[in-house]
Amino acid sequence: MRISYNAPVTLTFSLLAGLILLLDSTVLPGITLGLFAVGPSMNPANPLDWVRLFSHVLGHSGWDHLMSNISFILLLGPILEEKYGSGNLLIMFLVTALITGLLNVLLLSSGLLGGSGIVFMMIMLTSLVNFRAGEIPLTFIAIIVLYISRELIQAFSSDEVSQFAHLIGGATGSLFGFLRPKRGK
Secondary structure, X not given: OOOOOOOHHHHHHHHHHHHHHHHHHOOOOXXXXXXXXXXXXXXXXXXXXXXXXXXXXXXXXXXXHHHXXXXXXXXXXXXXXXXXXXXXXXXXXXXXXXXXXXXHHHHOOOOEOOOXXXXXXXXXXXXXXXOOOOOOOHHHHHHHHHHHHHHHHHOOOOOOOOHHHHHHHHHHHHHHHHHOOOOOO
């Protein structure tokens, strides 16, 4: 029996996020905020600001933040990679990162880091895995009701969690689920 690298996008994302936090907490303090966080504004002429629009999903504020995101990513990722293919899931990760990063810069006055938008994209996408034309799964409706209610209630707390990224991630996951990309590696 051998161990297989069964979900390359999921596993690579998780390993990179862990490595970045490890480096930040040991030999390269500040790397997370320097390279893996979106600020409240951006300079379109600065190429690094464009990179951060994608890389912010790999940065995390601490081990608890990382573990809560990675546990969901590792749970849902293999299912989604099997259903949609690694290439399509990578595109979904990149699109979700870009949309949450851009909207954060354009609409909010706070920074953004972490994979929560990716997690909520995956939650919504997973609830639509068995979506068929002409049907909306009841599980999808239940997740939407629970998810939006929770995020709206928590939006009024001062917990430094970006409910905005959660909602945008969930919206992109729903959109991907309804568009149903064809499976591909």
